[in-house]
Amino acid sequence: MLKSMVVFVLSLLLINSVFALEPYVEKSLLKKIEVKYKVFAKKRFFYLQQTLDEVKDESDLEKLKAVNNFFNDVRYTSDKKLYNKKDYWATPWEFLGKDAGDCEDYVISKYFALKYLGIDVKKLFFTYVRSTKFKQPHMVLTYFKTPRSEPLILDNNNRRIFPASARKDLTPIYNFNGEILQKGKKKKSHKKWDQLKLNMKRKKI
Amino acid sequence: MTLFKQIAMMLSVFLVIILTTVLTLNFQSANQSVQDRLYEDAKNTASSLSLSLGSANGDISMMSTMINANFDSGNYRDITLVDVDNHTLYKRKHESEILDIPAWFLNIVSIKAPVASANVSAGWSQVGILHVQSDTIYAYKQLYTILKGLLISFTIITIISLSILHLILHALLRPLQEVQKQAAAVIQNEFIIQDKLPYTKEFKDVVLGMNNMVSKVKAMFDKGSAELKTLKELEYIDSVTNLKNRKYLVDRLPEYLKVDAHSKGGISILVALSGMIEANEKLGRRDVDKLFLDISKIFKDNAKNFKNSIVARMNGTEFSLLLPDCSPDTSMKIVNSIYASATKIIDEAGLNKEETFLSIGLYNYNHKDTIAQLFSHTDNALAQAKFNSNNIHLEEAKNATEVMGKDAWKLIIKQAIAKDRFRFVSWPVLDTESKKLDHHVLSINLNLDKSTSYSYAQFMAPAIQSNLSNEIYKNVVNMLFKTPDMVLSALTYSLRLPEQYLEMDETYEEISNLLRASASRLPFKIIIELPDKMLRHDAKYTKLYIELFQTYNIKIGIYEFIGESDDYQYLQDVRPVYIKGESSYFLTQSDQSLSALRLITDAVDINLIAVGVMELETVDKLKEKDIKVIQGKATELIEL
Secondary structure (H helix, E strand, O other), rough: HHHHHHHHHHHHHHHHHHOOOOOOOHHHHHHHHHHHHHHHHHHHHHHHHHHHHHOOOOHHHHHHHHHHHHHHEOOOOEHHHHHHHOOOOOHHHHHHHHOOOOOOOOHHHHHOOOOOOOOOOOHHHEEEEEOOOEEEEEEEOOOOOOOOOOOOOOOOOOOOOEEEEOOOOOOEEEOOHHHHHHOOOOOOOHHHHHHHHHHHOOOOO | OOOOHHHHHHHHHHHHHHHHHHHHHHHHHHHHHHHHHHHHHHHHHHHHHHHHHHOOOOOOHHHHHHHHHHHHHHHEEEEEEOOOOOEEEEEEOOOOOOOOOOOOHHOOOOOOEEEEEEEEEEOOOEEEEEEEEEHHHHHHHHHHHHHHHHHHHHHHHHHHHHHHHHHHHHHHEEEEEEEEHHHHHHHHOOOOOOOOOOOOOOHHHHHHHHHHHHHHHHHHHHHHHHHHHHHHHHHOOOOOOOOOOOHHHHHHHHHHHOOOOOOOOOEEEEEEEEEEHHHHHHHHHHHHHHHHHHHHHHHHHHHOOOOOEEEEEEEOEEEEEEEOOOOHHHHHHHHHHHHHHHHHHHHOOOOOOOOOOOEEEEEEEOOOOEEOHHHHHHHHHHHHHHHHHOEEEEEEOOOOOOOOOOOHHHHHHHHHHHOOEEEEEEEEEEEOOOEEEEEEEEEEEEOOOOOOEHHHHHHHHHHHHHHHHHHHHHHHHHHHHHHHHHHHOOOOOHHHHHHHOOHHHHHHHHHHHHHHHHHHHOOOOEEEEHHHHHOOOOOOOOHHHHHHHHOOOEEEEEEEEOOOOOOOOOHHHHHOOEEEEEEEHHHHHHHHHHHHHHHHHOHHHHHHHEEOOOHHHHHHHHHOOOEEEEEEEEHHOOOO
C-alpha cells in the first residue's frame, strides 16, 4: 500500500514537472535584469512568477485579478521622468525592472502576463480611453469574455476590476489588439505595438 | 583578336553588368519603397477611418457612408469592414484599368499593395476589423516613370563610362601598339629600333628585348654586307690597275648575251701587251705597274662613252673591253686611238716599241652568242692581230641565216600586239631538296595562228630590234591582270619585267591603274621580278614600284644578281622574296663570298635561286654550295 502511494506521488511529480510552464522570464534574461536593476528587481520577478504560478490553474477572472493586483503595486511614473520621452511603450522587463511606468506600461505587462497564463489574446484589447476624472488620455486593458460581451476593465488608477458599464469615469475611444491585426503574413499592425514587439524580440531591459 | 579588343570587351561587359545590377537594385528598391508607401497610406486611412467608424456606434448605414466617402475621395483598391466573426459588414472594391503603361511593364513588374487593418469599436464593444488596400495604378505609373528615368541615366552613364574606358585603355595600351608595330616590322624584315621606351615594365622589357634582337640582326646584316663588299672588291677588282677582272666579266656577260638583252650586240676587244718580261727587266716591277695603270686609263677613257661598257684585266698582260652598241667602224677608230696612245706611253717609258707593243683583237659580237663563242671569236681575232702588220684585227660576226627578215618580223609582232596573239606559258622553279614547286615562271609565246607559234627567244630579239618590246610587255601585263584566267591555275607565278619597260614614264601609271582595278581579283599570287641593276642604282621609279607592289601585297623578286653593289641596304629596303642569279655565278663564287651573301639574305629572309640550270650535275654542284632552288631545263630531269 505504502509502495503504491510512493509510486503515485512520484508519478504526480513527474507529470507536474513535464507539463510545468516555462518560467515567465528565462534565467539568462533574469541574470541580466539582476545585473542592471539589482537584486530587488530580481525579487520582483520572483514574486511575479510566484503569483503567476499560483493562479495558473484558476479561472480567467482569478488570473485577471492576480495579475491586475500584482502590477497595480508598481508605482506610476511618467515616461518623461523615466525615459525622457513623451510617450514610450516599455517592455514588461523594463517596467518591473524599474518598478515604475505609465498607463500603457501597466497594460502591456498585464497583457503579456495574462497571455503567459494562457488567456486567449483575442479576448484582450488595449483600449484608449479618456479619464473624465483626471480629464486626460488614458489606457486600460479590456477583457472580452466573448467578442460581443461587456468587457472587464483592468486599470492602474482603479485597482479593482469592474465591468465597463461601472466605469463611468472612463470614455472609450478606441480598442486595439496588435496580435489580431498582425496575423497571417502581415508584419506591421500598429506603430507603437510594432516597436514594442521589436524591443521584446531584442530582449530590451 | 587584338588584346585591346579583348580587354575592351571584357571591361565593357563587366561595366554593363555592374550598371545593370545597379539599375536592377535601384528599381527593386524603388519598387519596395512604392509598396511601403502604399501600405503606409492604407494604414493611415485604416487608423483614421476606424476611429471615425467608432463614432457611428455600430450603425452599419452610417459606417457604410463613412467608408464610401473615404473610398471615393482617395485611391483605394479595396476597403472592407468585417465583424468580430469575420463576416463582411461592408465592402468597396475598385476595378480600375491601368492606362498609359505598356503591357510588357505590367507583365514584368508585379506590385502588391499590402492590406492594412485596424480594429473598429463602438464605445466599449468591438465592431470588427477594417481592412484597407491602396490602388496600385499610381504606383505603376510612378514606377514606370522611375524606370524610364533610370534607363536614360543608365544609357548616358554607360556611354560616358565606355568612352572613358576606351580612352583609358587606348592610353594604357598605346605602348603595346608601338611594340606591335615593331613586331610587324620584324616580320617584314625591317630593322626598327624603338627609342621611346614604354612606362609599363612588361612592355618596356619586351621593347628592350626586341630592340636587342633587331640590333643583332641588323649587325649581322651589316657585317654580311661589309664582308661581301670587301670580298667582291678582292674577287672582281684587279689590284694593280683597279680595273675589273676576268671573273667579273664572265659573271656580267649573261646580262649582255641573251635574247632580250638591252643591247643587241657590240664590240668585244681583247688587248695583249707583248714584251712585258723585258719591260720588267728594264724598268723594274714598280714602273711596269705604273705603265699598266696608265694604259688602263686609256682603256677606261675610250670605253666610258659606251653605256654599260666593261673594261677588265683578263690576266697579267691581257685586257678586255666590252663595248655594247659599238659599230665596227667606231671600234676601229677607238682601237687605233688606244694603240697610238699606248705606244706613246710605252715610248715615253723608255721601252723599245718593237719589243713592247699592243696587239688588239676585235669581235663584232651578237647578243645571241654564247660566252664561249664570244671568248673564242675574240681570242681568234687577237691571234690574227698578232700576225697583222698594224697588230689590229676585227672579226665580224657571221650573221645567222634568219628565217624571216626584219620587216617581216616587225609586221608579225605588230599584228600580234594589235590582235592579242600572245599567250602565257610557264615552267617550274623547284626546290631540289624538298622536291617541291617553289613557283612557276611566266613567259609568253606568240601564236600567229593555230599551227604557227613563236617562242619568247624567237620573237623577242627582232622585237627589240624593232623597238616593239615595250609594247609587248604592256600587252602582257594587261593580259595578266585583266584576263588572269589565261594563266594555268598554279598557286604562285613570277613575271620578269625589264628595266627598259619599267622606266618608261607611262608604265608606272598603267601598272598602278591595273593593280587598283584588278589586283584583288587575281586568282593566284604573283611575284614581279625586277632587274638587280635597276634596284641597285635606285632608278627613277624604283621606290615608287616597290611601294606600289607592297600596297597590293605583291612580292618582289630580283633577277640577274651578281652581288656587285657597294651597299646592300637596297635588299633590306626592297625585301625581295628571292634573288635569282645565273647558276654559273653561284658556282664560281668563293665559299666566303657565298657565306657573306647568305648572312645578308638570311637576315632578311631572302631565298637564293639559280637560273639556267641545264644538267643534274650542276644541280649537285649547286647543292654543295647550299643553293637548292633551281630554274632551267634540269627541273625536267628531277622527279617530284
